[in-house]
Amino acid sequence: MGRLDGKVAIITGGAGNLGKTAAEKFLNEGAKVSLVDMDKSKLEQVQKELSDENVLIIEANVTKEEDVKNYVDQTVNKFGSVDVFFNNAGIIGEVGPIDQQSLENFNKVLSINAMGIFLGMKHVIPVMKKQQYGSIINTSSVDGLRGSPNMAPYATAKHAVVGLTKTASLEVAENNVRVNSIHPAPVSGDMMKTVHQGQSASQGNEDEQVQEEITKGIPLGHYADSKNIANLVLFLASDESEFITGAEYRVDGGMGAAG
Template identity: 35%
Template structure:
């Protein structure tokens, strides 16, 4: 990564986002953690600073245009530039059949998962253009490529992230800005466990049975670790990925192969 560079990671307080913050710091970037969970951001800050890099948490709702504008303005004022942006903030949305999804739940899911990355990119890209350099990684999902019954808002949002990634990459490539999407499969951790619990409640099935079904869908028969995703994000922000842009790359233990 570029020396004295700055990365913004949304949703960096826990899980995949926390692992990404630590990985980018290990590679040499100062990290701004943009999240709503101020308590858990403190833990991420401590982990990043153990690498010797600077970390600044900032409370941000990516679904709010005002919050996003203020966050990016603060980062540029404080650090001088933004070389790397990882749009990781996301929510699972409701677990329900389409006819039982409320409009409010639909809009909230898309506000965070799709509107959020759009707003962050809209504010960051002009600064990257000014420096003739930028690397943007959007965390999508294999659910943006295949059906996931009873999760229509989530699936729609993640498919939208992939389309947004490809189009933005075409728009900004001439400014030496790469835009890629990472599509994790089922990542082990509290969030996926809550999803399994809701599915168990919805269907009346056993939690372990649902988890086992998901694991068996992958060629390796297992869930993904958050560090697997962070490793790929780090690579896409490195000098080794100079001509990789507009791609949606799976980290799914073989759950999806297209």
């Protein structure tokens, strides 16, 4: 039997590397999966690559409440339940010091990275309460547990995810619903390319130099791969983690141990 046999999962940010990797793992373990993203063409490409009849793709903006309600409703109508919610959609935004950050960028990053998390839980939790079962995994970051120069909007939003996670975990524990946050180190992919470019412009260094400096702060000596993060998500989605809630899970190559 698969670790998620009979389970239904929603993954936001489903067209990204981590969303796709998590979907592959969920499907391999017996789940049915709804993939949610703003980019319809990328969603269609991921659906094609996954080539599985148990995948539903839904175009949605996680900052619009009607879109969020719709992706939850569509999932329940198609598959009958929502047992796992990987609340994962997020962006980096502009990179630069606070006194050069625009209010527009600050609001955009918080809207997607924090309000999107809130709205997702707002509409998934009633389904899970009715079922008296569920696992919610909210994507934060190592930057949700520390300061991060030139990343104020991102770090602020990711800190907010921690507060939302802990609060929700206390509110729904009596309903057998678990809520945890994950805190990845830098992950190879497009989001870190944005960070490299922004830090390069701010510091006057080449992208490669920025990556080298960031890597020096990771005791294991390299960026994470999306599969490293998805392995943790799968554990938290499964009943193997049935007595874990309100927790912050680092998957950071030792960054937390280094201070």
